[in-house]
Amino acid sequence: MENKDHKFAPPLYVTGQKCFICGSVYSYGNVQTCPKCGIEGILDVCYDYDEIKKHLTPATLLSRKFDHWRYKELLPVPDDIQLPHLHVGWSPVYDVPRLASHLGIKKLWIKDDGRNPTNSFKDRASSVGVLKAIEFGFSTIACASTGNAASSLAGLSAAVGLQSFIFVPQRAPEPKITQLLVFGATVLKVQGTYENAFDLCREACEKFGWYNRNSGTNPFLVEGKKTAGLEIAEQCANDLPDWVVVSVGDGCTIGGIGKGLQEMKRLGFIGRVPRLLGVQAEGARAMVNAFKSGTDLIPTETNTIADSIAVGTPRNWRRAIGQIKQSHGEMITVSDEEILEAMKSTARFGGVFGEPAGVTAAAGLKRALETKIISPNESALVIVTGNGLKDIQSAKQAVGDPISLPPTMAALTAVLSSRKTN
């Protein structure tokens, strides 16, 4: 690695890392969780906002590139580090009136994060993760995952020239493993469960000196995810939605988006923060349970087609629930049937094809309108977090088979007239 021996100056505006449980603040550096509170002690990166306010203004943003590095003052990244060349962030926000009227809401936007380089929201986090590995002097990065975190890590590692090791459980789906192999990751298929793969990855990072891109707990990854909130504030500044709707697994995505929106309010870009609606699958509802009961999180079994949010032990629940409450938001669950229905309606009325976890927020919006959490006179922005081509198996459950016919006009005419009478 060309960067290996270079010493980077610490990010200009980071003041430290603060534990969500005990409140201890640690000076900036390679700490992943609070040494006093252990794995539960998630750290929050703190910034000098007064100083940032002088440098990050609507005027300075005018001349910057339209990707998520445009908010560099609010990211824990050294000023002199080479950024990955892949285009991450600044995903489009679409006004979707046909989907709005289908669902019965006055105004609706989709922010399509399936448009990121490896086709999911996770690229926001991995792009920061690979820079942290380089900054802290690692040439190898690892994670345990079967899904989008893994493919985005493999893709971003390829872009910056890091070696990547991905631990996947026995039952990982073939297409996702193939995406990892194409990007050149070393894929280690562990004969066991996801938890076995997770533990082996952690031990391997310690033993071999690899950087751990641990999705749930690494404090810097959330900072990458928060850029979606920063973007929403800038892209929707003139017509801010009443609600921002997000699917929830570990809680880093919604917690990060909430932090990003709060920061943009603090810096004067927006006057208020939209309410956050967090949506989980019924078969993976640990966070919703904790939100409703007000107690600490109790892990659950998981059973849902939305594999990217099938998380039994969400790691970042304190951050997520804190942000949702601060925004006067809500949490709900949706069934797999509602998710499959949302996959069709988001594509057919909005023109955006999302994977199951990618459209879970859209399913949640429908449920929230039905249960009157959201009123038809309000407006909402739904984030589609992953592209539908990632999981063709589930998509096929939502739609029927194509019409098969011989290559003749007679056959076509017969098919079309039989459809009319149906």
Ligand SMILES: *Cc1c(COP(=O)(O)O)cnc(C)c1O
């Ligand atoms: C990871 C993921 C989520 C949820 O993000 P968390 O930070 O785990 O809450 C939602 N949708 C997709 C497509 C994902 O890959």
